[in-house]
Amino acid sequence: MAELIDLQPDEDMTFWDKHRLSLLLILTVLIALILTVVSMIAYNVSGTAQLDLSRPSVSSVSNKVDKTDNITEYSSFGSISKDSIDEFTKLYDAQATKAKAVDAFNGDPLNPEVLEFSTATSE
């Protein structure tokens, strides 16, 4: 049975033959590292990081995300009539009221006076 296996003597093996497994492992780890770095760059550059509420610094508010999307989608198919336009305006007005209800990012919480250190003088 052993005669059927073509065993190559150690001295005839090249460096690559001897270290095939190690090279495979190193290559695999390198590829994984490169892909991880590329993913992290894409995660940060695309703005996804800002939407990720599982980050430790913002995880405290992750349970407060509004997960109920109550907006009824208006169908892009069908005829146009006064009734269909009225149906749209009804949906739109309800949603517009919700969208405009919050004056997001108003105020000036980063004002030095709010943060309890006095204003600086510019050079």
Next chain:
Amino acid sequence: MMRVLSTIATVAALTVLFGFTAQTAHAQSTSLTTEQIDNIRSNCTSIKSTLNQLHASDALLRVNRGQVYESMASKLMDSFNSRLGNNRLDAKATSAVTSSYRTALDSFRNDYKAYEEKLSSAIRINCLNEPESFYNTIEQARENRAKVHDDVMKLHRYIDDYRSAVSDFLLNYERISE
């Protein structure tokens, strides 16, 4: 010929010099008095705590508001424009507002990203060791936050504009239908 070349070279050199000076002046940081530095150092912990709270609450606001603004465009505006298009009706006015709305939405996303990065970098700065750098970064974050608020105001205006465009369309439609 030599005179023309030397004049062009002088103008180019002056332009570069002026540009460099203007940039340097713009990039100049704000200096703080000793009292202000002491204030930052003594309130360092409470300021950091406030910044952390703001960071978290603004992140939540960004996610929730972003969803609402995105749905307005994808579930209502785009659908209505498509429906008008499918019925071979004039959707130019509503499409134009939707396009402006989308542009404002992109600005909202980009400006929020810039603001969040600046606020995060302020939080990372050691305010005991680098009070000036800390102060300047907060000032930049403050400017960026004001931009985000401007974007929100723009989005609200486009929401109203779209409603007006739909009302105008309805008026024309009724006139034609009669």
